[in-house]
Amino acid sequence: MKVELRTDVLTNNNLSADFNRDLFTKTNTLVVNLMSSPGAGKTTTLCETIRRLSSEFKIAVIEGDLATSQDADRIRETGAQAVQINTHGGCHLDARMIASVLPEFDFSEVDILFIENVGNLVCPSGYDLGQTHKVAVLSVPEGNDKIPKYPTMFMRTELVLLNKIDILPFVDFDIEMAKKDLEALNANSSIISLSARSGEGFDTWIQWIKDAYNACQKQ
Template sequence: MKVNLREDVLKDHNVVAKLNREIFKKNNTLVINLMSSPGAGKTTLLEETVKYLVNKFTIAVIEGDLATDRDAQRLRLLGIKTVQINTVGGCHLDARMIAKIIPEFDLNQIDILFIENIGNLVCPSGYDLGQDYKVVVLSVPEGNDKIPKYPVMFRRTDITIINKIDLLPYVSFSIEEAKKDLAAINPQAQLLELSAQTGEGIEDWIKWINDAYLQCVKP
């Protein structure tokens, strides 16, 4: 028996992603899909981002994990509307999951919606959730091999954040090599260097979000 693999197996998901995007656009809600490997610092980065932006924007979060709501609890402590999605073993979020919980948000009152995806450098890269931007976080302790070893993830993102730069003196990681590897597979992608723990460099990330929001709400 032959199986024709030319048809897009993600077609239905992409249709739902398009509908999600239309809903977000209608409400002028900027949506950022945040991806990384486990432990890269997505939640800490979100916590610090919220602290910088909460007085200017109304922010909400969709938190994706295989199990538990520990990260969601951390964000709720900041007074942020956070809805948990547990995939119970699934390695990524998809557009259908997002669509199911959109009604839990009053998007008309939300300026920025962050989607913290499952910690994984493979599966999340292939799924459009209806977001405006895909952002990948790479932490310096992971080493310089991640960009060339997982090119699909970095090729499909709008911006790459190098996190935990406060650890550069203690690990073997080259920012210049990361820039070179990223430019080779995704010349259009931006690269930011920061430490979510110390706050070093986070102003550039905040500026990027502000600029992205202004672009999002243009008529």
């Protein structure tokens, strides 16, 4: 017997994402889903971000990696609570994985939750986790071609952190071209140039987070 379904393949993920979003909204938690290639500097950027925000905000982190708890260990050194998810080969985090670790947090004690996705410029962009904002990290040694070559990631994020600008003199990266390429793909996104090592550009990023936090308190 034939049964017509016409059910979206991501239905189960999206139900979990809605569940996560409800919890985050009810508890006034700002949730940022950070995505990038492996090695773009997500963890280093996060550690520096937490250091600059921790006197004002209570911060928690969910770390997604195929294996090891190395990133969660680095985050814990900053004093923030971190929970590691190992995907055991999975190329992205999905909303059910996030839902499964939410009981580990006391959300009355969390202002901002950062989710560091698995390093991959392709698959993570397709999964709604229930986050407030999606942010991409791109580093200058990766080259200008990454924005046009991985359009889905840059179409589905609201901000690009252009990292490692301290080594800009040693690599061929054109920031103006990156801005034009991004604008052609997604007029609602923008670039903040920064260096997680030198701290340059962080004031703008920190202000972006504070504005986003204030915006989600009014809901």
